[in-house]
Amino acid sequence: MKNDYLLLTPGPLSTSESVRQAMLNDWCTWDDQYNKEIVQVIRDKLVKLATNKNTYTSVLMQGSGTASVEATIGSALGKQDKLLVIDNGAYGARIAEITDYLQIDCTTIRQGETEQANLQLLEEALINDPAITHVAMVHCETTTGMLNPIEAFCKIAKAHNKVVIVDAMSSFGGIEMDIGELDIDFMISSANKCIQGVPGFGFVVAKQSQLERCKGQARSLSLDLHAQWLCMQENHGKWRFTSPTHTVRAFYQALLELEQEGGIKQRQTRYQTNQLTLVKGMRELGFETLLPDHQHSPIITSFYSPTESQYDFKTFYERLKAEGFVIYPGKVSNADCFRIGNIGEVYPEDITRLITAIKSVIYWEEVA
Numbered sequence: 001m002k003n004d005y006l007l008l009t010p011g012p013l014s015t016s017e018s019v020r021q022a023m024l025n026d027w028c029t030w031d032d033q034y035n036k037e038i039v040q041v042i043r044d045k046l047v048k049l050a051t052n053k054n055t056y057t058s059v060l061m062q063g064s065g066t067a068s069v070e071a072t073i074g075s076a077l078g079k080q081d082k083l084l085v086i087d088n089g090a091y092g093a094r095i096a097e098i099t100d101y102l103q104i105d106c107t108t109i110r111q112g113e114t115e116q117a118n119l120q121l122l123e124e125a126l127i128n129d130p131a132i133t134h135v136a137m138v139h140c141e142t143t144t145g146m147l148n149p150i151e152a153f154c155k156i157a158k159a160h161n162k163v164v165i166v167d168a169m170s171s172f173g174g175i176e177m178d179i180g181e182l183d184i185d186f187m188i189s190s191a192n193k194c195i196q197g198v199p200g201f202g203f204v205v206a207k208q209s210q211l212e213r214c215k216g217q218a219r220s221l222s223l224d225l226h227a228q229w230l231c232m233q234e235n236h237g238k239w240r241f242t243s244p245t246h247t248v249r250a251f252y253q254a255l256l257e258l259e260q261e262g263g264i265k266q267r268q269t270r271y272q273t274n275q276l277t278l279v280k281g282m283r284e285l286g287f288e289t290l291l292p293d294h295q296h297s298p299i300i301t302s303f304y305s306p307t308e309s310q311y312d313f314k315t316f317y318e319r320l321k322a323e324g325f326v327i328y329p330g331k332v333s334n335a336d337c338f339r340i341g342n343i344g345e346v347y348p349e350d351i352t353r354l355i356t357a358i359k360s361v362i363y364w365e366e367v368a
């Protein structure tokens with residue numbers, strides 16, 4: 001049951017043996033036990049993790065995280081509505097791309113991938129374009145590891161009375177926040193990120209009043225967020241179409257383990273320790289981070305690739321994999337980087353072992 005290697009990626013990530021073990025059964029999708037005791041409990045727990053306010057509800061959606069983003073964008077915006085997206089990385093760009101597919105009116109604040117979301121540009125856009133009804137931003141831009149300023153973003157958007165959509169895919173469960181205090185309308189995340197479940201579905205925690213307004217607006221049958229929510233709401237957790245039962249059961253176990261760890265605050269502390277240990281160790285080996293420390297999330301870090309001519313990512317990757325660690329290629333367009341994630345069933349000791357492994361494989365001149 002042991003994993004072959006430790007995933008140091010932003011999802012899917014390394015899960016605990018007990019989360020994987022929880023999948024070793026088959027469940028009936030319309031059975032009360034499955035729906036009432038697993039799905040409904042998950043929905044309640046997600047809301048409680050996201051906020052202390054009782055005006056929020058949650059809905060689970062089959063597919064990878066992008067499906068939940070697409071369901072939200074395609075359901076929350078009506079025919080006359082217009083979205084503003086902040087794009088400072090691949091995931092912000094993906095939200096804009098979704099609006100292209102769905103033919104939703106959209107304006108994009110396009111920034112460099114190493115620039116934090118520019119809130120002055122946001123404010124100007126909201127003043128100059130009254131047609132904008134909704135705004136969207138990625139919380140942790142997994143492209144680089146950038147943490148965008150969520151509080152200030154929400155404050156400006158709400159001062160202009162906009163509906164706020166946040167892609168908190170790679171941060172929810174790993175970074176403390178109360179989406180009710182922030183007045184976020186739709187918060188999107190997925191099973192295989194900081195909650196440490198396995199891939200297969202995403203979820204949205206939203207203001208119930210906003211979800212109700214989505215009725216009849218979806219541009220896709222299977223990605224109708226409102227219909228999915230209503231079905232779960234009226235049938236004690238029943239999914240409209242075949243639910244990913246094993247993934248859901250594993251997610252339930254992952255939520256229990258998050259509680260056992262002490263909740264989001266404790267998990268954030270572990271991730272933070274992982275990330276600081278990683279950056280310190282890598283700097284001692286001569287690596288440099290793409291972003292300055294104050295912009296960093298405790299989730300994933302981009303490092304510049306070594307400049308030695310013998311370096312190539314694939315060799316580096318394979319050698320590290322042989323040592324039991326899987327890292328991630330870079331995703332930044334104008335810099336040669338690789339990424340190391342530190343979320344999942346990963347502890348500071350693992351990062352220390354990783355640094356030792358990297359030290360043992362970075363003598364490029366010996367790579368024949």
Ligand SMILES: *Cc1c(COP(=O)(O)O)cnc(C)c1O
Pocket residue numbers: 010011064065066067091138140141142167168169170190
């Ligand atoms: C992982 C991730 C997604 C969703 O990616 P999928 O591959 O569809 O699961 C979306 N946004 C962010 C910020 C992410 O990190």
